[in-house]
Amino acid sequence: EVRLVESGGGLVRPGGSLRLSCAASGFTFNTYSMNWVRQAPGKGLEWVSSITSSSSFTYYADSVKGRFTVSRDNANNLLFLQMDSLTVEDTALYFCARRRVTYYLDHWGQGALVTVSS
């Protein structure tokens, strides 16, 4: 069974940093691209970032480019999102998701809540 479990969320001050993790199991992690998607309270889904299977390529939404960094540890089946220079607009539930070749997300974690507030 495919399982994705996010962790590392919490309360952080504006300008602060946080690192999210996503532990993957039930599939061959190093053969899939992975994505981060977020959802602000009461709002819709926003794609945040993606990373290819071997970390060769990374992509970011304009709203986080230069502040967020996606990475992965294939040896330990882990996906990360390093978030720096956080603003209140980054407050959201952050989901990790497995991406298939034709860019659909077939499995999602339950999400990690990030709250940016003074």
Next chain:
Amino acid sequence: QSALTQPPSVAGSPGQSVTISCTGTNFDIGAYNRVSWYQQSPGTAPKLIIYEVSNRPSRVPDRFSGSKSANTASLNISGLLAEDEADYYCSSYTSSDTIVFGTGTKVTVL
């Protein structure tokens, strides 16, 4: 990276059909057959219900169907059930090698 445009809400009675539109551009929906749809119930993660415009994962009932014409994709739910009440999001691959989501549509079963 503007969001794809969906109607905020649609409603239907049990047994009826509803259709949700999703309008993009020549750089996303219009350029690729890489449209997917997700269902999200309150407090839960999104669930894939349609991929590659019109394909359904095996666990998804055939009451859900997808299509595309030019820059607009559509999700049809036939034989509406109370359990279909949820938020629905479309998504597309883009020419920038990224993913863009729709604005989301709340489906209400009257």
